[in-house]
Amino acid sequence: MARRKLPWSQIIAFVAIASIVLAGVLAGVLAGASPQGILTNVGFYASIAIIFAILALGFNLQWGYTGLFNAGIAGFYLIGAYTMAIAITAPSPPIVIGGIPVYPGHLGGYSLPLAIGAILAMLAAGGAAAIIALPALRLRADYLAIATLAFASILQIFANNLQSVTGGAIGITGIPKPIAFLSADAPFLNAITIVGIGSAILLAFLLLLQFMAESPWGRVLRAVREDEEATMALGKNTFNYKLQAFALGGALMGLAGALFAVTLGYVSPSSSFAPAVTFSVWVMVIVGGSGNNRGVIVGAFLIYGLEWLSVQLKDYVPIALAAGLPTIRLLLIVTGFLAGIAVVLVVLLSRYWPTTPGGQVLRKIRGRGWARTVVIGAFALYGLGWAFVFLEQYKPGAIGDTIFYTRLMLIGVLLIILIIYRPEGILREHKRVLR
Amino acid sequence: MASESILRVDAIEKAFGGIQAVDRCSLTVLPRSITGLIGPNGAGKSTLFNIIAGLYRPDGGEIWFDGTRIDGLPPYEIVHLGLTKTWQIPHELRNLTVLENLVLAAKGNSGEHLLNLFFRPREVKRDEKQWRARAREVLKLTQLDGLANEHARTLSGGQKKLLELSRALMSDPTLVLLDEPVAGVNPALTGSLMDLIEKLRQSGRTFFLIEHDMNVVMNRCDWVIVMHQGRRIAEGRPEKVKTDPVVIESYLGG
Numbered sequence: 001m002a003r004r005k006l007p008w009s010q011i012i013a014f015v016a017i018a019s020i021v022l023a024g025v026l027a028g029v030l031a032g033a034s035p036q037g038i039l040t041n042v043g044f045y046a047s048i049a050i051i052f053a054i055l056a057l058g059f060n061l062q063w064g065y066t067g068l069f070n071a072g073i074a075g076f077y078l079i080g081a082y083t084m085a086i087a088i089t090a091p092s093p094p095i096v097i098g099g100i101p102v103y104p105g106h107l108g109g110y111s112l113p114l115a116i117g118a119i120l121a122m123l124a125a126g127g128a129a130a131i132i133a134l135p136a137l138r139l140r141a142d143y144l145a146i147a148t149l150a151f152a153s154i155l156q157i158f159a160n161n162l163q164s165v166t167g168g169a170i171g172i173t174g175i176p177k178p179i180a181f182l183s184a185d186a187p188f189l190n191a192i193t194i195v196g197i198g199s200a201i202l203l204a205f206l207l208l209l210q211f212m213a214e215s216p217w218g219r220v221l222r223a224v225r226e227d228e229e230a231t232m233a234l235g236k237n238t239f240n241y242k243l244q245a246f247a248l249g250g251a252l253m254g255l256a257g258a259l260f261a262v263t264l265g266y267v268s269p270s271s272s273f274a275p276a277v278t279f280s281v282w283v284m285v286i287v288g289g290s291g292n293n294r295g296v297i298v299g300a301f302l303i304y305g306l307e308w309l310s311v312q313l314k315d316y317v318p319i320a321l322a323a324g325l326p327t328i329r330l331l332l333i334v335t336g337f338l339a340g341i342a343v344v345l346v347v348l349l350s351r352y353w354p355t356t357p358g359g360q361v362l363r364k365i366r367g368r369g370w371a372r373t374v375v376i377g378a379f380a381l382y383g384l385g386w387a388f389v390f391l392e393q394y395k396p397g398a399i400g401d402t403i404f405y406t407r408l409m410l411i412g413v414l415l416i417i418l419i420i421y422r423p424e425g426i427l428r429e430h431k432r433v434l435r
Numbered sequence: 436m437a438s439e440s441i442l443r444v445d446a447i448e449k450a451f452g453g454i455q456a457v458d459r460c461s462l463t464v465l466p467r468s469i470t471g472l473i474g475p476n477g478a479g480k481s482t483l484f485n486i487i488a489g490l491y492r493p494d495g496g497e498i499w500f501d502g503t504r505i506d507g508l509p510p511y512e513i514v515h516l517g518l519t520k521t522w523q524i525p526h527e528l529r530n531l532t533v534l535e536n537l538v539l540a541a542k543g544n545s546g547e548h549l550l551n552l553f554f555r556p557r558e559v560k561r562d563e564k565q566w567r568a569r570a571r572e573v574l575k576l577t578q579l580d581g582l583a584n585e586h587a588r589t590l591s592g593g594q595k596k597l598l599e600l601s602r603a604l605m606s607d608p609t610l611v612l613l614d615e616p617v618a619g620v621n622p623a624l625t626g627s628l629m630d631l632i633e634k635l636r637q638s639g640r641t642f643f644l645i646e647h648d649m650n651v652v653m654n655r656c657d658w659v660i661v662m663h664q665g666r667r668i669a670e671g672r673p674e675k676v677k678t679d680p681v682v683i684e685s686y687l688g689g
Contacts (some may be wrong), residue, residue: 211551232509234514
């Protein structure tokens with residue numbers, strides 16, 4: 001009688017992630033990559049997704065739990081990455097060849113152990129978050145967003161221009177791996193160790209955050225999110241809680257930066273720390289379900305998965321499209337013809353015989369929001385199909401060149417659909433039933 | 436008389452832009468009383484409550500609570516001194532359950548300090564258990580116990596008012612400011628609520644309430660203060676205030 005409902009949202013999320021990985025593997029097989037190469041590639045996906053998941057956990061603590069909107073995630077990420085790089089690399093003096101400075105050198109090169117580097121990265125990013133928060137958290141929420149956005153932009157400019165500290169535009173290279181493999185399999189073994197270490201860290205912090213966020217302390221954070229003034233009137237020093245949540249979230253972002261530095265082996269003030277990183281993390285938290293730690297991890301694996309997959313598929317989609325062009329065209333013509341007949345029938349039926357099943361179908365479509373959306377969506381998809389066919393026919397390179405960028409549009413469309421139909425995210429925040 | 440008051444408001448002023456919401460208002464509340472504050476809309480009653488609770492900073496004047504000067508203190512410190520207020524428009528924490536709303540209102544729950552979670556887990560567990568039990572007791576008093584694990588946003592307007600009162604009781608206050616506690620509450624429950632307040636008064640608490648329900652004010656309060664245009668224009672026993680020509684003209688009407 002009391003049959004347990006299946007956790008559909010979780011099943012859908014895991015199936016989606018699994019299909020992304022599978023499609024990526026398939027693309028590798030099609031390209032004729034070695035099994036080890038494919039695994040290395042999947043390992044890269046996992047390690048970057050883990051990094052984004054840690055960023056998302058940090059942002060979830062700040063925004064999902066406490067309602068603090070951080071628009072400078074990339075800045076704290078950058079601090080973590082550079083702190084790690086400076087702490088664990090070997091000293092690297094400036095290089096001058098023939099009187100021309102080739103590399104400006106960078107601060108330190110202290111050759112510290114990785115674990116200490118990671119702790120320093122967390123302290124630096126968490127400290128920076130606390131310093132930003134001290135003035136900004138006293139203001140209204142919008143100002144915190146502006147302050148953090150500016151902070152992240154300034155940091156990126158610093159990283160580019162403060163050459164003696166950051167190595168300028170070249171950045172810091174030669175960041176050691178957790179284990180120095182010497183064999184020919186080194187890239188594969190490195191990927192595996194980093195995924196292993198990354199998963200362990202992610203799991204540890206998920207458990208820790210779950211413990212903290214579901215405690216009485218976390219309950220005050222959620223209260224601040226709901227209504228800060230009321231929480232203050234309940235006797236809580238809300239500023240302290242906001243400061244703690246913001247600094248701890250910043251420290252997590254620093255840890256993600258440290259992992260990123262080790263994963264890539266170098267840091268540079270490139271697109272890795274651009275505002276787009278911040279926006280990606282927002283999307284991950286919104287899609288996954290803000291206020292749900294497991295949800296934001298799912299969001300990170302899903303959204304980064306789409307990005308990764310689009311890179312894997314970018315060589316195959318144009319080929320497949322060119323090969324499948326006649327089939328697609330035929331399919332469009334046939335479905336168009338059938339759909340046209342169906343529409344005419346339904347309209348005629350509802351006009352002259354409104355009580356028949358056909359007439360009722362139309363009335364149902366008119367009456368229900370989702371049915372209307374489906375119809376409009378089908379029309380849009382149909383039009384898009386023809387647009388693709390014509391483009392492929394008369395401008396063969398166009399789709400292949402733009403497919404890589406269309407992914408951003410796809411992520412945007414996914415976000416819009418999700419916000420309309422499930423604004424609380426894939427894994428929604430659950431109700432805390434106290435015993 | 437002033438020396439034995441639990442709350443003394445002395446020449447408090449507050450202006451919003453050009454509007455003088457509270458204009459050198461002075462009043463006192465006696466301990467273990469149920470004091471009513473009435474007056475027309477816009478008289479400055481809620482503003483005065485917000486100033487007393489520390490949510491607004493007054494432009495001038497002093498507020499003394501139980502021998503401590505509290506104007507300028509942040510709201511959370513005032514709560515810890517034993518002064519709690521409820522909101523005219525319910526400020527329920529929407530996406531938290533009713534029980535969570537109540538447990539949050541407890542003072543000195545050790546689990547609300549981050550470090551205690553790691554270094555004093557046993558104390559945290561004990562406190563949390565104790566406060567949950569206390570919250571359930573309070574919910575029984577205010578007849579919300581059936582809704583303990585529902586999201587606060589799902590409550591009706593009257594139930595939200597009850598939630599406000601329940602939260603105020605959780606912090607074990609000596610003085611409770613109630614901003615229209617029975618507005619939107621059904622008549623039967625209004626009676627039992629006021630009985631509850633009367634009972635709590637007998638156990639040593641003081642209530643200072645804004646209310647437009649004249650039945651409640653005239654039958655349940657033992658002292659009534661009337662505000663008009665930011666000032667106190669009259670005060671006295673309910674039956675005396677009821678017949679005061681100034682009050683009739685500005686508020687009660689013919």
